[in-house]
Amino acid sequence: MCEHCGCTVTGGNAHLLEAGAPEGRRTVEVLEGLLAANDRAAAHNRAHLARHGVAAVNLMSAPGSGKTALLEATVEALAGEFRIAVIEGDLATENDAERIRARGVPAVQIATGTACHLDAHLVHRALHRLDLGAVDLLLIENVGNLVCPAAFDLGQHRSVALVSVPEGDDKPAKYPVLFRAADLVLVSKCDLLGVLDGFDPAAVERHVRALASAAPVWRVSARTGEGLGRWCDWLRALVAGVRAGAAASVT
């Protein structure tokens, strides 16, 4: 695919594609993704991460489902093991980045203004504000939104979707595009299951399977620590895998 103009047409083959158009008009077959520019930037991010052997995770969920609390607990649990960095996406404020920095971990806040999602270009700029040579695990907290973030590849290795107990167990059925993109689904705030008895964790899993997704569905609570061990093991395996891949590409 031509990277310059976004088409595959050359002087040699153009005549094959131009048929039936009225005089003075030319129809050009493009067949390129609408997000081609974002996808190229995501590939570029991936190359940055690979060069430094950094494992990257994109966390997506509705606002207020506990992404930042999960990150705080994750930093607490793994900061002695890995060098962690965080990219925070929000429309405004540095609040989330400050919460992470308070735990002694570098955090870059992307304030998107009015944009409802992170894209690969925004993340690329944030990557350049981090010392990737001093990072093993990069956690990217996307803008709280269950619609738009799903469409934009950031260059991450894995995507995680959170659905918190107060939101209801049918979120994967209501937002199939985002949950279909998740490699792991976390039922967050699971300490509230005893209070909000209308939430059935098995229903979350059923809705995720209906999206033809084999992603594990695990309960976590940043407050009680339930499920954090398994989540941290998942991150450990990812970091080890990315390191092994980076080592393999060097040799």
Place this chain on the structure above:
Amino acid sequence: MHELALCRALLAQAERIAAAHGAHAVRRVELRVGPLSGAVPELLREAFAVARAGTCAQEAELVVHEGAIEVECEACGARGPAAAPNRLHCPACGGWRTRLVAGDELLIERVELALAPRACEEGAEHV
């Protein structure tokens, strides 16, 4: 509502194509948008009407071809339409382990250009 961002990306691509072909305007853009693409055709049309202003596609028509969802079963191998965007089970055996064959596309299929001596300016402000 990321359709405006999508339209800006679309217009940037359309302008590059127009410039590469020495066209002065884009008359028509045809997209293929699947139900699992995350983009809503109606919102794309509304966003396009706003985003195209001041570009060489400012009078262009946007045509959105809405695709269907098709899955292939990993268990029995059957291939066919899915019941809904949130029900991607095999249409034959009902199993959930299916592979999406079609339905998540977000493609510029073709653009129709108006040819004139003056080329479409590249690098407009909105890009």
